[in-house]
Amino acid sequence: MVEKKFLQGMGPWHYYYQVKNELDFALRNKIRWNRPVSLRKSVSVSSILANCNAELNSSTRELVQTYHLDEIQLPFHRDLVEVNLYYLDLFIHAFENLPFDFPNPLTAVDVGPSDWFYLPALASFLNYYRCEQGRELHITGYEIDPYRVYRDFHARHNIAEQRINAFKHIQYYLKPFEGRTNMNDLVFQCFPFLFLRDHLSWGLPKRLFDPEKLLNDAVESLKQNGILLIINQGAAENQLQRSLLIDRGLQIITDFRFNSEFKQYDHEHYVLVVKK
Numbered sequence: 001m002v003e004k005k006f007l008q009g010m011g012p013w014h015y016y017y018q019v020k021n022e023l024d025f026a027l028r029n030k031i032r033w034n035r036p037v038s039l040r041k042s043v044s045v046s047s048i049l050a051n052c053n054a055e056l057n058s059s060t061r062e063l064v065q066t067y068h069l070d071e072i073q074l075p076f077h078r079d080l081v082e083v084n085l086y087y088l089d090l091f092i093h094a095f096e097n098l099p100f101d102f103p104n105p106l107t108a109v110d111v112g113p114s115d116w117f118y119l120p121a122l123a124s125f126l127n128y129y130r131c132e133q134g135r136e137l138h139i140t141g142y143e144i145d146p147y148r149v150y151r152d153f154h155a156r157h158n159i160a161e162q163r164i165n166a167f168k169h170i171q172y173y174l175k176p177f178e179g180r181t182n183m184n185d186l187v188f189q190c191f192p193f194l195f196l197r198d199h200l201s202w203g204l205p206k207r208l209f210d211p212e213k214l215l216n217d218a219v220e221s222l223k224q225n226g227i228l229l230i231i232n233q234g235a236a237e238n239q240l241q242r243s244l245l246i247d248r249g250l251q252i253i254t255d256f257r258f259n260s261e262f263k264q265y266d267h268e269h270y271v272l273v274v275k276k
């Protein structure tokens with residue numbers, strides 16, 4: 001069993017964040033900032049790519065076509081396109097050799113989507129992966145801190161809602177993850193907090209830090225034979241994630257460090273997949 005002390009170790013600076021986050025978080029949840037994003041003209045993925053690369057390489061063009069990325073009505077910009085191609089590439093790699101038949105309809109949950117900047121990748125992947133005509137999808141996201149206000153005076157949930165409106169059957173719950181037992185074919189945890197320092201530096205109160213419970217709830221919410229995909233940042237986090245999975249008695253069926261031609265990050269990213 002991984003020592004909880006290790007996960008929750010407190011350095012001196014943590015005490016400052018502990019108090020500050022408790023106050024900020026309570027205030028955010030009292031005010032519940034809401035300033036919907038006004039309708040903006042959509043800009044297609046291909047037009048952004050055309051502006052970046054003199055010549056689109058054939059694998060990118062294939063990705064755009066296979067996953068119908070140009071049908072997504074959103075005001076894409078360069079960063080958003082790059083990050084979505086990165087996540088899409090990652091999902092494809094993760095499922096390449098997996099013993100998993102995507103059901104139709106498919107139910108998936110994303111734990112902690114933030115403002116769901118990668119929703120285009122997630123929804124398109126789940127819709128069209130090995131399914132030319134597209135499958136019926138029900139995707140749910142649970143975000144514990146949806147009222148954080150960005151510099152442009154929109155709250156995190158407002159940005160997410162703008163993205164959700166570009167798709168069908170997607171729900172974004174403004175609350176902590178609640179796993180209903182045996183509900184989901186797939187569960188995603190993209191960069192869950194395993195170290196208290198990360199949880200605190202993202203502005204969350206210490207009392208909400210319980211990565212083991214979150215993992216447990218995520219697994220509980222899977223149907224039998226369902227898949228949990230986790231992305232971690234850095235080797236230490238990946239190592240710890242592995243121990244948490246093994247402690248929970250789960251068998252890791254895919255485990256790799258991910259690199260993509262679409263985007264470079266400062267920290268390494270690791271992918272772990274388990275089957276219930």
Ligand SMILES: C[S@@+](CC[C@H](N)C(=O)[O-])C[C@H]1O[C@@H](n2cnc3c(N)ncnc32)[C@H](O)[C@@H]1O
Pocket residue numbers: 111112113114142143144145175176177189190191192193202214
């Ligand atoms: C490091 S961020 C990852 C954001 C996004 N998934 C990504 O790929 O970049 C972790 C997110 O999980 C959210 N979170 C943490 N605990 C949660 C919980 N119990 N339920 C729902 N969301 C949670 C945080 O508020 C934050 O938005």
